[in-house]
Amino acid sequence: MMRYVFSVLTMGFLLSIGLASQAFAIDREVAFEDADMQARYQRVIHNIRCLTCQNQSIKDSNSPLARDLRREVREQMANGASDGEIYAFMQARYGDFALYKPPLSAKTIALWASPALLMAIAVFALFRTLKRRSQLDISVDGD
């Protein structure tokens, strides 16, 4: 019973966080009439870091710099720039750090490779442990 109550409370808490972050989205105005363009715009500004307010994207920040960068994205999209061109524009000025998904390079290889590496180590450890356990003698007496 307690466990049930606890999981309901946890879910409620997580849900409220999700809703709260929706409510705090700053840039709610419609930049493009076209639904696809608007969706693209939302995705692009969500992927660009606000550098004055780190750990927020320019979509979530109301700082003047984020406002200027959103205008830059809107203008470039209206002029037909691709996502890649817009990210490259930000990167040339603010470095890899401006992007939430930094490109693969010699500097970022550790960042990108570490999850796969950790997973490989975990799987290796799991198999080794399972193998060792399967070779153990099962004693019914309990000793």
Place this chain on the structure above:
Amino acid sequence: MRFVLPLALFAVLCGFLVMGIGEDPTRIPSPLLDRPVPEFDLQTLSEPPVAVSAADLQGEPALLNVWGSWCVNCGREHDFLMQISRDIPIFGLNWNDEPQAARQWLRDLGNPYRFSAFDAEGRVAIDLGVYGAPETFLLDGNGTIVHKHVGELNPEVWARDFEPRLAQLRQ
């Protein structure tokens, strides 16, 4: 023996964490180092305004200082800028400001700048990769960015990061 692998992993993790301790996350390396100041075409704050461009920053080693009258740390470094403006030309980029407020600021606190270009729309600041005022760029005589400092410029930073580079430029 069975602790060796977890211990090694833990040590590696600790190594990465220790490396991060001394770093200031607000200091972001600029990709613009060793590049020329991006082209711009702005008006100065002076009355009447004068049209200025990146070419006007050239001639001798100089500073380009990004400031705004709203910016608290710009006020803190202002006296020091006044002081070093006798040694090196300082150009201003007035960012995200109201021209009236900016002019009043210079009247009240003194004007260390050869000129302040008024970046009304913040476009030149974006081209310069500016993310927080004050920012100070050290330029060589050709207008190439040699060093960038984010935050207040003070005697300590000046002696550590600027003076050695400036001495090299002036050789």
